Amino acid sequence: xxxxxxxxxxxxxxxxxxxxxxxxxxxxxxxxxxxxxxxxxxxxxxxxxxxxxxxxxxxxxxxxxxxxxxxxxxxxxxxxxxxxxxxxxxxxxxxxxxxxxxxxxxxxxxxxxxxxxxxxxxxxxxxxxxxxxxxxxxxxxxxxxxxxxxxxxxxxxxxxxxxxxxxxxxxxxxxxxxxxxxxxxxxxxxxxxxxxxxxxxxxxxx
Numbered sequence: 001x002x003x004x005x006x007x008x009x010x011x012x013x014x015x016x017x018x019x020x021x022x023x024x025x026x027x028x029x030x031x032x033x034x035x036x037x038x039x040x041x042x043x044x045x046x047x048x049x050x051x052x053x054x055x056x057x058x059x060x061x062x063x064x065x066x067x068x069x070x071x072x073x074x075x076x077x078x079x080x081x082x083x084x085x086x087x088x089x090x091x092x093x094x095x096x097x098x099x100x101x102x103x104x105x106x107x108x109x110x111x112x113x114x115x116x117x118x119x120x121x122x123x124x125x126x127x128x129x130x131x132x133x134x135x136x137x138x139x140x141x142x143x144x145x146x147x148x149x150x151x152x153x154x155x156x157x158x159x160x161x162x163x164x165x166x167x168x169x170x171x172x173x174x175x176x177x178x179x180x181x182x183x184x185x186x187x188x189x190x191x192x193x194x195x196x197x198x199x200x201x202x203x204x205x206x
Contacts, residue, residue, distance in 0.1 A: 031163075039169075043110060043169045058090075075203050081195045084129045088122055121180040143191070
């Protein structure tokens, strides 16, 4: 397959992935709205900006750097993998420690426990940065669709079931963690790259 054909195929699969995933999210949100109160969604909205900041710290642009690097070596991939794990731990520690202050700012004590549990998702996502970068380098959005869609269906149906049985806002938190976990596991099965025990300071500086 030529580069042009590969690019066109990648665009089509990426568009299909976004379309199906948004459709799943739309249906799941409609169903959750039947069993949850607006305050539950409000609690998650309060956490979202801080979780997004934690994710940004964990990634730190390494994924985009790997995608753009033409001659990326095993040392480069290993370095990014271990750096992301370390940054993921740091991000989780920051979110865990700042949870009481965030809860105080919003005058919502429940946020302490919610943030400390939901932030585990940042750490889980640290394991998929390199795998995702590999798929993007190969324009293999078809394989990525085969991971995100099952993860979205499983996490979405689980959230609806938990909401139905009265778990409230925890249904949304578990949905986030389940999606991150399933997506990571499936990506590791789909993508053949595995880390080895090497770390390059020169690669890190680049």
